[in-house]
Structures are given as structure tokens and as C-alpha cells.
Amino acid sequence: xxxxxxxxxxxxxxxxxxxxxxxxxxxxxxxxxxxxxxxxxxxxxxxxxxxxxxxxxxxxxxxxxxxxxxxxxxxxxxxxxxxxx
Numbered sequence: 321x322x323x324x325x326x327x328x329x330x331x332x333x334x335x336x337x338x339x340x341x342x343x344x345x346x347x348x349x350x351x352x353x354x355x356x357x358x359x360x361x362x363x364x365x366x367x368x369x370x371x372x373x374x375x376x377x378x379x380x381x382x383x384x385x386x387x388x389x390x391x392x393x394x395x396x397x398x399x400x401x402x403x404x405x
């Protein structure tokens with residue numbers, strides 16, 4: 321399992337287009353992919369409703385976890401999307 325904490329730099333947080341890009345990238349993981357806001361409970365990073373339900377805003381810190389053979393690559397892409405300005 322790969323894990324990373326990321327500060328969300330996108331002005332709109334993980335809403336609308338960034339959330340769709342995040343879920344699309346997470347869906348490419350061969351294993352489970354989750355995201356949690358702060359110290360909250362993790363949700364599936366492969367579900368647009370779950371990701372948008374976290375209400376992640378600019379400046380929030382999230383924890384991304386990815387399982388599977390491609391975990392490092394998928395995690396890098398998710399962190400890039402979430403941290404994008």
C-alpha cells in the first residue's frame with residue numbers, strides 16, 4: 321500500500337472537473353484507492369459521489385491510499401491532481 325498526505329492547492333478544491341479527473345485516475349488502480357479529508361474516515365477514490373461528498377476545499381489536507389501493483393504510479397497522479405494549482 322502506498323500512502324501520501326497532500327495539501328489541496330486547486331482553487332476549487334476537489335469539486336467538479338478536478339474531482340472527475342481524480343476519480344478517473346483512481347479508477348485505473350488495480351487495487352483499492354481511498355481518500356480521506358483530515359483525520360476523517362476514508363472513502364473510495366473511485367466514486368465521484370464519495371469524493372465530492374468529502375467537500376474538500378482549497379487548503380485542506382487529504383490522505384490518499386492506493387493498493388495494487390501500480391500503486392506508486394497511481395498515487396503520484398492523484399497527488400498531482402489534488403495538489404495542482
